[in-house]
Amino acid sequence: MTTAGEVHRAAAGGPWWWARRRAAALDVGLAVASAVECAVEGVPFAHKAGLPVWVGVLFGALTGSTLVLRRQWPIAVVLISVAVTPAQMGVLLTVVGLYSLAASEVPRRIIGALAGMSFLGTLIVSVVRVQQDSAAHADTFQVANWVVPFLAITTALGVTAPPLLLGLYVGARRRLMDSLQERNESLERELGLLAERAEERAEWARGEERTRIAREMHDVVAHRVSLMVVHAAALQAVARKDPEKAVKNAALVGDMGRQALTELREMLGVLRAGEPVPRRADRMPLEAVGVAAAAAASRAEAEAGVGPWLTELEDLVGQSRAAGMVVEVSVEGESPGYAAAVEQTAYRVVQEALTNVHKHAAGAKTYVRLAHRGAEVAMQVENEPPPEPDAAASAGLPSGGNGLVGMKERVAVLGGVFVSGPTDAGGFRVSAVLPAAS
Known part of the structure; x- marks a missing residue:
């Protein structure tokens, strides 16, 4: 599945599925940043899971590097981000993956389903983390009952809603530009x-x-x-x-x-x-x-x-x-x-x-x-x-x-x-x- 506009790539473009070299460089840079983030987050994950640190780092680096596939397979990137959400890693992977998915030509029902899964996973992890932080600092201050769901929902919405809405806007604008370009070409043919x-x-x-x-x-x-x-x-x-x-x-x-x-x-x-x-x-x-x-x-x-x-x-x-x-x-x-x-x-x-x-x-x-x-x-x-x-x-x-x-x-x-x-x-x-x- 490709993003809107990628179907009209120029003949002389970037490598593989990229239309331009600049797009390829951007995706590689995002993938490196995501790999570094996930590798760092893989250290606490390895401690909690009782695994060697290098295993957690390697797992995080491989997971984050999948962001390089966001233009070609946005569904796979979002599924990977949902899968690693319980490990409390891949925030950049989730944000960029949702944006790429929303801006792509994927049917809206699939986008809604995957966005709902990401929101639900982020919500559950946020609830768990807030409760753990509240329990750890119970001797210092007391947290009200409504704070936990409020913080969890706010965090989940903050992670999933902005990239999703931005991707939908960019995808719609891109499709509009493509349609205008096609209409312009059609008018040129008709004028000829x-x-x-x-x-x-x-x-x-x-x-x-x-x-x-x-x-x-x-x-x-x-x-x-x-x-x-x-x-x-x-x-x-x-x-x-x-x-x-x-x-x-x-x-x-x-x-x-x-x-x-x-x-x-x-x-x-x-x-x-x-x-x-x-x-x-x-x-x-x-x-x-x-x-x-x-x-x-x-x-x-x-x-x-x-x-x-x-x-x-x-x-x-x-x-x-x-x-x-x-x-x-x-x-x-x-x-x-x-x-x-x-x-x-x-x-x-x-x-x-x-x-x-x-x-x-x-x-x-x-x-x-x-x-x-x-x-x-x-x-x-x-x-x-x-x-x-x-x-x-x-x-x-x-x-x-x-x-x-x-x-x-x-x-x-x-x-x-x-x-x-x-x-x-x-x-x-x-x-x-x-x-x-x-």
Whole structure:
């Protein structure tokens, strides 16, 4: 059994069970003092027991020297002190042994039992010694009856109580210091983990912001630029044959460019506003980064009061019609007024779907359907097969493959449903349903 704090010894310590050389020197010094005391007290013990003096001295020296074991085996030291109490020796052994026992990690019931044994043994020996002294000096003075128990109890308490209480206090303080040290080490480990987590979150935030900017650039620029390319191709085709139509197409290209610049300015204004990146308490999985980026974009547009609305849907379709696309629009029900994020997401879905028609099915007839259903709004963009299968390749419009992914992420972040795929007739269909309260 070791004292509190000894379990956390430094690697480079003292010999054997001592944590430091200073502790070893202290215990050896106490053991020498106890051995000298017991050796001196062994002389009268040898006379009373009828033994040679050297036997009493040797017995006392060996008994007192056991104090060197007080840190490693405090129970054994206290038991030895109790055993030699009848021989009227080992006061230092008893005091230091009780202190070491009380300051150790020994269970409290064992400490109480051994302290009680030591107190009882000291009490009995004190009673005997006081009575013997009283009898020896009976001719000189008379001792009252209450003096003997009073002196015996006082002596027993004086020998056992102070070291016991001091040991309990030192042990409790030592355990408190150990617990504080462990808590400090635990906090340092937690701070290290938090620092690592902060670095991971910072890296994730940078990636999220890059994804957000890329998606906004795609949504804002792709549609306008696609229409500009279509009009530019038409302008090139009719420039010599029909100058009036060429001028009209050139004006449309200019309008498209100005609208693209306006939307770019609005988006850059949102980015400069320093919209905080949303963060979660735990580490976000990689597959959720795109969804979170879409949420950041939608919230940024909504809170800044910029971005497209469903009321601008006719203008959007009109731009595609002006580029030569045949578009039929049907609207069911009346809009109850949706949240900004819902309207902007619905607009972006239709916009990106029309852009894909320009890229992959130029000249195909397209149907845009919008349905207001009270609790939700549904939209569908479906195109027929293109009249010329190679029209998309001849238009020269690049495709990065991110349009459908961006639409799906925008819809998913609002709790909606997104479905896209080819139709049986050879065309393509994009459908989305958004909850009204998002």
